[in-house]
Amino acid sequence: MERGNNPKEEQLEQFKVNNYGKKMTTNQGLKVSDDENSLKAGVRGPTLLEDFHLREKITHFDHERIPERVVHARGFAAHGEFELLRSMKEFTRAKFLQDVGSKTPIFIRFSTVVGSKGSADTVRDVRGFAIKFYTEEGNFDLVGNNIPIFFIQDAIKFPDFVHAVKPEPHNEIPQASSAHDTLWDFVANNQETAHMMMWLMSDRAIPRSFRMMQGFGVHTFRFVNEDGKAKFIKFHIKPLLGVHSLVWDEAQKIAGKDPDFHRRDLWENIEHGNVVEYGIGVQMIDEKDEFMFDFDILDATKIWPEEIVPVQMFGKITLDRNVSNVFAETEQVAMHLGNIVPGIDFTNDPLLQGRLFSYLDTQLLRLGGPNFAEIPINRPVCPFHNNQRDGFSRQRIDVGQVAYHKNSLAGNTPSTSSWKEGGFVHYAEKVEGRVIQARSDSFQDHFSQARLFWNSMTKPEKEHITDAFIFEVGKVNSADVRQQVVDMFVNVDVGLATAIADAVGVNRPKGQQVNVTASSPALSQSNTPRYPYTLRVGVLIGSGFNGNEVKAVVNTLFENGVAVDIVGEHLGSLMGADGVKVVLNKTFLTTSPVLFDSLYVVGGNAKNQAKFKSDIEEFINEAYRHYKPIGVASTGEPIFNQSIAKIGPGIVIASQAGANFPADFIQAITQQRFWDRNIYTE
Ligand code: HDE
Numbered sequence: 001m002e003r004g005n006n007p008k009e010e011q012l013e014q015f016k017v018n019n020y021g022k023k024m025t026t027n028q029g030l031k032v033s034d035d036e037n038s039l040k041a042g043v044r045g046p047t048l049l050e051d052f053h054l055r056e057k058i059t060h061f062d063h064e065r066i067p068e069r070v071v072h073a074r075g076f077a078a079h080g081e082f083e084l085l086r087s088m089k090e091f092t093r094a095k096f097l098q099d100v101g102s103k104t105p106i107f108i109r110f111s112t113v114v115g116s117k118g119s120a121d122t123v124r125d126v127r128g129f130a131i132k133f134y135t136e137e138g139n140f141d142l143v144g145n146n147i148p149i150f151f152i153q154d155a156i157k158f159p160d161f162v163h164a165v166k167p168e169p170h171n172e173i174p175q176a177s178s179a180h181d182t183l184w185d186f187v188a189n190n191q192e193t194a195h196m197m198m199w200l201m202s203d204r205a206i207p208r209s210f211r212m213m214q215g216f217g218v219h220t221f222r223f224v225n226e227d228g229k230a231k232f233i234k235f236h237i238k239p240l241l242g243v244h245s246l247v248w249d250e251a252q253k254i255a256g257k258d259p260d261f262h263r264r265d266l267w268e269n270i271e272h273g274n275v276v277e278y279g280i281g282v283q284m285i286d287e288k289d290e291f292m293f294d295f296d297i298l299d300a301t302k303i304w305p306e307e308i309v310p311v312q313m314f315g316k317i318t319l320d321r322n323v324s325n326v327f328a329e330t331e332q333v334a335m336h337l338g339n340i341v342p343g344i345d346f347t348n349d350p351l352l353q354g355r356l357f358s359y360l361d362t363q364l365l366r367l368g369g370p371n372f373a374e375i376p377i378n379r380p381v382c383p384f385h386n387n388q389r390d391g392f393s394r395q396r397i398d399v400g401q402v403a404y405h406k407n408s409l410a411g412n413t414p415s416t417s418s419w420k421e422g423g424f425v426h427y428a429e430k431v432e433g434r435v436i437q438a439r440s441d442s443f444q445d446h447f448s449q450a451r452l453f454w455n456s457m458t459k460p461e462k463e464h465i466t467d468a469f470i471f472e473v474g475k476v477n478s479a480d481v482r483q484q485v486v487d488m489f490v491n492v493d494v495g496l497a498t499a500i501a502d503a504v505g506v507n508r509p510k511g512q513q514v515n516v517t518a519s520s521p522a523l524s525q526s527n528t529p530r531y532p533y534t535l536r537v538g539v540l541i542g543s544g545f546n547g548n549e550v551k552a553v554v555n556t557l558f559e560n561g562v563a564v565d566i567v568g569e570h571l572g573s574l575m576g577a578d579g580v581k582v583v584l585n586k587t588f589l590t591t592s593p594v595l596f597d598s599l600y601v602v603g604g605n606a607k608n609q610a611k612f613k614s615d616i617e618e619f620i621n622e623a624y625r626h627y628k629p630i631g632v633a634s635t636g637e638p639i640f641n642q643s644i645a646k647i648g649p650g651i652v653i654a655s656q657a658g659a660n661f662p663a664d665f666i667q668a669i670t671q672q673r674f675w676d677r678n679i680y681t682e
Contacts, residue, residue, distance in 0.1 A: 094140070143337045179476075211239060214238055219352040242528035285297060456521065466496055631652045649677050
């Protein structure tokens with residue numbers, strides 16, 4: 001499947017309409033003569049009901065909105081492809097996982113969970129990571145998140161969890177935030193949330209970019225091969241650029257400065273043709289080993305530590321095309337983990353089972369009836385035939401007399417397919433037991449893996465988690481709930497719970513942490529790959545700069561695929577001391593230090609020199625406090641010296657580095673954050 005030979009793209013093309021340069025008509029095709037004035041009895045007279053164009057236009061407008069998703073309302077999506085790099089034939093009969101080199105069109109929708117459609121991108125939240133694979137055997141939807149576990153174990157608790165985390169119902173406050181009484185009350189009184197809350201308080205919940213976060217299928221699924229042999233699996237998606245995060249203060253400020261930070265990042269990178277790539281793989285457990293672990297593999301609040309069950313990568317996911325229309329594609333896409341293909345199957349995870357019901361149900365309401373599979377973005381690329389008929393807004397015209405099975409009038413078609421013919425046959429798992437409403441004992445350990453996660457964090461990561469708890473629990477009005485949270489998290493770590501207690505004004509906890517000393521290095525972001533590619537540097541510049549020096553640095557940035565914004569007092573161009581010209585694309589007003597991964601302080605002269613210097617100083621101070629690398633050109637040193645920044649980790653000074661400056665600066669940008677910088681020294 002080469003670009004331009006993508007069956008989904010070809011299918012979508014047929015539905016695209018370009019109105020540019022065309023005559024305006026009504027929806028019935030009638031040419032419109034006046035779109036400014038409604039039909040009236042006299043120029044100042046009453047408007048007439050007869051005006052069908054007015055009525056059609058206003059009526060359509062009145063009905064433009066559909067309900068936003070009850071969770072994951074704010075999303076952003078792109079098209080791409082999946083390429084198989086290792087055949088999984090041994091484990092699964094899924095056709096798209098057989099032949100190395102085969103390509104499958106995909107559509108990925110990223111999202112936040114709690115916020116409404118218009119909320120900010122960088123809030124502390126889980127990110128949805130939902131992929132629709134348009135395979136030859138029908139759509140396979142992997143509706144995952146960027147965190148490998150979930151808040152609850154049984155779907156019956158989902159409405160309670162969502163009611164607790166969403167804005168409180170009496171005043172709709174706070175928007176897109178878990179830092180409030182009802183969520184923490186839910187947490188303390190439903191302690192299966194412990195592990196997930198550790199992840200939510202970690203840097204995973206404030207990603208730097210959709211391109212820099214992992215994806216997880218979360219649940220345990222099955223691979224089933226041609227012989228009907230099954231394995232338990234968990235899906236993993238790993239970003240090429242590594243897993244990177246914002247810092248909390250920065251994330252909050254970006255929410256104001258650029259609420260579209262993540263969508264803009266993805267959109268621009270795809271528009272610029274940059275590589276947006278992830279690897280995809282699975283962890284696999286043999287059926288006979290189902291009970292070999294100290295966690296239940298059906299419990300969605302548990303990971304399978306990668307050191308025990310390694311991830312086997314089998315393919316590559318690339319995003320390379322933005323949507324043409326956000327409503328038609330991103331908003332109308334109907335993800336459903338019940339969209340499955342032969343060779344992949346479900347398990348008895350009670351969270352998964354409930355989801356199998358929920359997604360179809362919610363789409364019936366959100367997309368207005370049972371025909372949403374006909375919406376272009378949802379159509380499979382293979383033909384589909386059955387005896388389902390009618391319903392609101394049916395598009396296809398099923399011809400013929402017969403719409404039932406079995407029949408003789410149509411030769412008993414459409415006919416069913418056996419396993420051998422590629423039919424989906426549910427995995428014949430042996431089940432037995434009594435009908436009962438209860439939770440398995442093997443689901444009762446809520447703290448061991450929460451502590452495993454804590455043990456796996458580096459010192460700065462632990463500090464971020466502690467600060468996040470202090471922030472969130474500190475926003476809880478009820479002292480009683482604050483105390484309950486502290487008393488709960490002592491099970492994870494005494495030091496953590498004590499630090500929270502001291503900061504939020506409640507009693508220190510009495511209990512003890514669970515006895516788990518193991519750690520899983522794969523959980524720490526400190527072990528992730530790092531590249532300068534597509535990171536963003538702000539060049540802070542005035543006139544009179546040293547042209548050769550700046551040119552050499554900017555060229556090195558470009559060579560390394562770094563995105564560069566030239567920031568100054570005004571838009572337009574500037575002249576260096578040696579006649580070199582630069583074009584400014586941002587001003588101190590239109591951008592902000594929180595929108596950059598690094599700064600290159602060139603300095604120079606400006607019309608309002610005092611303000612220019614103060615603006616740059618502010619940019620340096622903020623970037624320094626957010627542990628970012630800062631490069632200082634020879635002309636930038638005087639301003640740098642006035643800032644709070646101290647020479648030390650991640651500070652690269654041209655007059656000291658000499659000819660090594662561009663390379664040293666790139667190295668610092670690659671490192672991204674310098675946690676050993678003490679930002680509070682006098
Ligand atoms: Fe969802 N979830 N969910 N969820 N979820 C929805 O479906 C639900 C869960 C996830 O980009 C809804 O179309 C229940 C886990 C993503 O369009 C709804 C339960 C995971 C998306 C729904 C869960 C997810 C949704 C809302 C507990 C990670 C956005 C609108 C049993 C594995 C998909 C919609 C997109 C969306 C129900 C738990 C991921 C209401 C009942 C666990 C990425 O059907």
